[in-house]
Amino acid sequence: MRIIQTQQDIDSLQYSSLPPxxxxxxxxxxxxxxxxxxxxxxLRFSLQPSGPILILEAGDNLHDLSLVGFRREDDGLxxxxxxxxxxxxxxxxxxxxxxxxxxxxxxxxxxxxxGIHHKEVEQWLKxxxxx
Numbered sequence: 787m788r789i790i791q792t793q794q795d796i797d798s799l800q801y802s803s804l805p806p807x808x809x810x811x812x813x814x815x816x817x818x819x820x821x822x823x824x825x826x827x828x829l830r831f832s833l834q835p836s837g838p839i840l841i842l843e844a845g846d847n848l849h850d851l852s853l854v855g856f857r858r859e860d861d862g863l864x865x866x867x868x869x870x871x872x873x874x875x876x877x878x879x880x881x882x883x884x885x886x887x888x889x890x891x892x893x894x895x896x897x898x899x900x901g902i903h904h905k906e907v908e909q910w911l912k913x914x915x916x917x
Contacts, residue, residue, distance in 0.1 A: 787846045790839035807876040842898035871914035882911050
């Protein structure tokens, strides 16, 4: 799992194994949030007060994401109630965008590639995306 809150976090993704279209999508989304919340040229901008962007990766235990507030005791991400799940086709890959609103001012946005998780996770995301 990767946690994105600042431009530095976005810049560090250049060295990741994310597909280029996925990386561009995350960069564009971060820029959209920065531009809507703050001055687009402020390099100190952080998503910390309003909620991070999380990139879920293969092997992440979605039943225990305690590090970011989805406790094991509550079944992790599965115990949350996403506001929405959207499926995006980026040409060479598909991704899910999952938004979990903790308060009106704090939204955790998660992104993950289709097909990299266990069958149970993929089915859950697919069902939520179709609602």
